[in-house]
Amino acid sequence: MFQNAQITTEIPDIDQLNFLKIHKNYLWILLFNSAIVWIVIFIAYYFLIDHKYAEIYPKFSNYDYIILAIIVIIYNVILIAGFSRRKYALREKDISYSSGILIEKLTTVPFARVQHLEVDQKPISRLFKLASIQIFTAGESNDDLKINGIPKKEALKIKEYITNFINE
Amino acid sequence: MNNSFNFSSFSRQSSKGIIVNYSLIFYKSLKSSWVLIPLFFTKKPENFSATKILLSIALILIYILVRSILLYLNYKFKVKDNNFVLKHGILKKTNVSIPFSKIQNVKFKQNFIQQLINVTEVEIETAGAKTVEVSIKALTKERAEALKEVLFSDKKTENVEEILIAKPPTELLQISPFELFKVSISENHFHSFLLLFAFIFSGYVQLKDLLGDLVINNKLDVLVEEKANSLIHDVFLVSILLLFTFIISIIISFVRTFLKHYNLNLSLKDKALEISQGLITKQHNIIKKEKVQYLVVSTNPLKKIIGIYNVVFKQASSGKVKNNKIVKIVGAKMNQLSILKNILFGKEIDENQEIFVPNKYYLTQMYFRSFLLLVIFNLFTLISINFLFINLIGIPLVILLINLKYKKSYFKLHTNILEIGSGQFSTEIIYFELFKIQHIKMRQTVFQKRKNVTDIILQTASGKIKIPCINKMLAIELFNIMLYKTEISNKSWM
Known part of the structure; x- marks a missing residue:
C-alpha cells in the first residue's frame, strides 16, 4: 500500500502473532475481585440509601435491586467474555498484549525502548502462583504495557529475557 | 573552549546569588502568605502596636537573609569524570550526580533581579525515570557559558575535528x-x-x-x-x-x-x-x-x-x-x-508522497459523539427554555468544526518520517521520526470493527500522537513498518 513497499515483504507482520492466552485461573481471581466490589456496593446501598437516608433519598423504584443485579450480570458477562481476549505474544525484539471486547486494544513495546520492568504478585495471585509483569517506557507512563495473570515462572523468564536484551 | 574557569573542584555560585536567593524566598513567602494579609486589617487594631508589627517584619526579613546566605554557602558544584556533581541543602544534605550523557538541555534564564545585578541562571534538565532538575541561580555570563561548554564537551570529543573548526553560530x-x-x-x-x-x-x-x-x-x-x-x-x-x-x-x-x-x-x-x-x-x-x-x-x-x-x-x-x-x-x-x-x-521530507486520509467512518464517529453531547446540553432546556438558543449557534458550529477536522487530518509516510496533519480552524502538522516511538497501540471499538477501521496511537517520550480511523490493512502495515524501523535502529532516541 505504501510506496516503499519493497521492505514490507520482509518485515515481521503484527497480524500473524502467535498469541498466548493468560492462565485460566486468573479468571477466578477476576471474578473474586468483582464479587468483593459488588458485595460492598450492595451492602452500601442496603444500609445507606435503603435504610439510613431513606427519607432524604426516596427509593427510585421497587425494582432497584433487580436493576443493580442486571448491571452486575452485564459486568460479569463482559468480564468473562473479555477474558479470552486477554492474550500476549513475545517476539524476538518486542512484546505485545491484546485485550478488550468493547474496545479492542493491541499494544506493542519494542524491547529497545523499555526503561524498566516490574514483576509483582498480589496476595490472591500468590495462591494460584500467578504474577503480573509491567513494562515501563519513557514519557507518560500511565498506560504502558501490563500483563496480569501469567504463571510466575513465565513472568520471570520474560523479565530475564528483556533485561538481557536491554543490557546487551 | 574557555579555560579561564575551572570546574574540577567544588565551587560556589557568584556571591550575588545571596541577593537572588533573598528575592526568591521573599517572593515565595509573600506569595504563600498574601492570603493572611487581609487578616491584619480585619482584626481589631489595639492588638497591634506599630513597634510589634515592625519588629515582626524585621525578624522575618532577617530570617530570610540568614536562610539565603546559608543556602548560598551550602550550594556547591563541580565537574568530575564527565559527571556534574552538586551538593546542596542546609539541613537535609543532597548529593546529585548527573552524567553528561543524561543532560538533555542547558537553559539560561534571567529574571528581572538577575538582569539588574547582571547574573545568569543556569538550568540543567534531564529526562529519564527520575526527574533531576538543577538550577544554579547566579553565575556570571562568562562562567555560565564556560560551564555549558564543559557540560556539552563529551559530545564533541566524539569527533575531534569539529572542535578545531569551532564554527560561529549560523x-x-x-x-x-x-x-x-x-x-x-x-x-x-x-x-x-x-x-x-x-x-x-x-x-x-x-x-x-x-x-x-x-x-x-x-x-x-x-x-x-x-x-x-x-x-x-x-x-x-x-x-x-x-x-x-x-x-x-x-x-x-x-x-x-x-x-x-x-x-x-x-x-x-x-x-x-x-x-x-x-x-x-x-x-x-x-x-x-x-x-x-x-x-x-x-x-x-x-x-x-x-x-x-x-x-x-x-x-x-x-x-x-x-x-x-x-x-x-x-x-x-x-x-x-x-x-x-x-x-x-x-x-527526507518529500512533498510528493502519497496522502492517506481517514476513513469516512471518522466523520460518522464525530457526528455521533457530538450528537450525544448535544442531547445532554438540550436536557438543560428542561430547566430554562432559553438554553434552546445554544442550538442555534451550537449546531452549525459543531458541523463546521467536524468537517474542518475531517478535512485537515491526513498522514504521509516518508522514508523515516511520519507526517501527521490535524486541526480545525488552525492547521497542525507533526513531523515524527519513525524510530522514536516508545510503544505503539492499535485501538478498535466494536463500531469501528464493523467498518474495519482502527485508531493508531503512538506513544512518544513527549506525549501521545493519535492517527484516527484508518483502514485496518493500512494500520497494520504502518504498525509493522514503525516497529521494524524502531527495532533495526541503533540511533539513540534522546
Whole structure:
C-alpha cells in the first residue's frame, strides 16, 4: 500500500502473532475481585440509601435491586467474555498484549525502548502462583504495557529475557 | 573552549546569588502568605502596636537573609569524570550526580533581579525515570557559558575535528518587533478569550461569596432580577460583555506574545539549536537535534495569508509533560521552516508522497459523539427554555468544526518520517521520526470493527500522537513498518 513497499515483504507482520492466552485461573481471581466490589456496593446501598437516608433519598423504584443485579450480570458477562481476549505474544525484539471486547486494544513495546520492568504478585495471585509483569517506557507512563495473570515462572523468564536484551 | 574557569573542584555560585536567593524566598513567602494579609486589617487594631508589627517584619526579613546566605554557602558544584556533581541543602544534605550523557538541555534564564545585578541562571534538565532538575541561580555570563561548554564537551570529543573548526553560530531566524506585532495580531484570540471569560466568571462567583452579606449586593441582585425578564436587555448586556472580553483578550495576546517571544533569535551552533527569547525573563534554550522527539508546525488561516508559522519542539519529558520542555518559536517563514526541517531530519521530507486520509467512518464517529453531547446540553432546556438558543449557534458550529477536522487530518509516510496533519480552524502538522516511538497501540471499538477501521496511537517520550480511523490493512502495515524501523535502529532516541 505504501510506496516503499519493497521492505514490507520482509518485515515481521503484527497480524500473524502467535498469541498466548493468560492462565485460566486468573479468571477466578477476576471474578473474586468483582464479587468483593459488588458485595460492598450492595451492602452500601442496603444500609445507606435503603435504610439510613431513606427519607432524604426516596427509593427510585421497587425494582432497584433487580436493576443493580442486571448491571452486575452485564459486568460479569463482559468480564468473562473479555477474558479470552486477554492474550500476549513475545517476539524476538518486542512484546505485545491484546485485550478488550468493547474496545479492542493491541499494544506493542519494542524491547529497545523499555526503561524498566516490574514483576509483582498480589496476595490472591500468590495462591494460584500467578504474577503480573509491567513494562515501563519513557514519557507518560500511565498506560504502558501490563500483563496480569501469567504463571510466575513465565513472568520471570520474560523479565530475564528483556533485561538481557536491554543490557546487551 | 574557555579555560579561564575551572570546574574540577567544588565551587560556589557568584556571591550575588545571596541577593537572588533573598528575592526568591521573599517572593515565595509573600506569595504563600498574601492570603493572611487581609487578616491584619480585619482584626481589631489595639492588638497591634506599630513597634510589634515592625519588629515582626524585621525578624522575618532577617530570617530570610540568614536562610539565603546559608543556602548560598551550602550550594556547591563541580565537574568530575564527565559527571556534574552538586551538593546542596542546609539541613537535609543532597548529593546529585548527573552524567553528561543524561543532560538533555542547558537553559539560561534571567529574571528581572538577575538582569539588574547582571547574573545568569543556569538550568540543567534531564529526562529519564527520575526527574533531576538543577538550577544554579547566579553565575556570571562568562562562567555560565564556560560551564555549558564543559557540560556539552563529551559530545564533541566524539569527533575531534569539529572542535578545531569551532564554527560561529549560523543565524536561522530573527524576529523583529514589527514581525512580532504581525504574529500577535494573527494569534488565535479565542483561546485567551475563553480563559478570560472563565477568569471573570470565577472571579464573579468568588466575589459574590465574599460580599454575600453586603447590602449593595442584595440591591444588585434585586436589580438584576427585575431586568432578567427582558430578553433584549440580556442579549444587549451579554454582547457588550463579550465585546469587552474580546478586546481585552486581544490585548492579552499582545502582551503574552511580546513577553515570551520578544527579540526571538534562533541559530545553529555545533549541531544544536540555540533559541533565545523573552522581554522581562530572557529564556535561552539549547536543543540538541537528537533530543527533539517531534516537531509541530502550526498555522491558522490569518497566519497562512501572511505566510508565518509557529514551531514547537517537543522534547523528552518524565512524568507529566512540563511546559518548560516544550520550546516554541513564532513567526517562522516558509523557507526558514524548510531549512529547520532539513537540519532536524535531513532531506527526507518529500512533498510528493502519497496522502492517506481517514476513513469516512471518522466523520460518522464525530457526528455521533457530538450528537450525544448535544442531547445532554438540550436536557438543560428542561430547566430554562432559553438554553434552546445554544442550538442555534451550537449546531452549525459543531458541523463546521467536524468537517474542518475531517478535512485537515491526513498522514504521509516518508522514508523515516511520519507526517501527521490535524486541526480545525488552525492547521497542525507533526513531523515524527519513525524510530522514536516508545510503544505503539492499535485501538478498535466494536463500531469501528464493523467498518474495519482502527485508531493508531503512538506513544512518544513527549506525549501521545493519535492517527484516527484508518483502514485496518493500512494500520497494520504502518504498525509493522514503525516497529521494524524502531527495532533495526541503533540511533539513540534522546
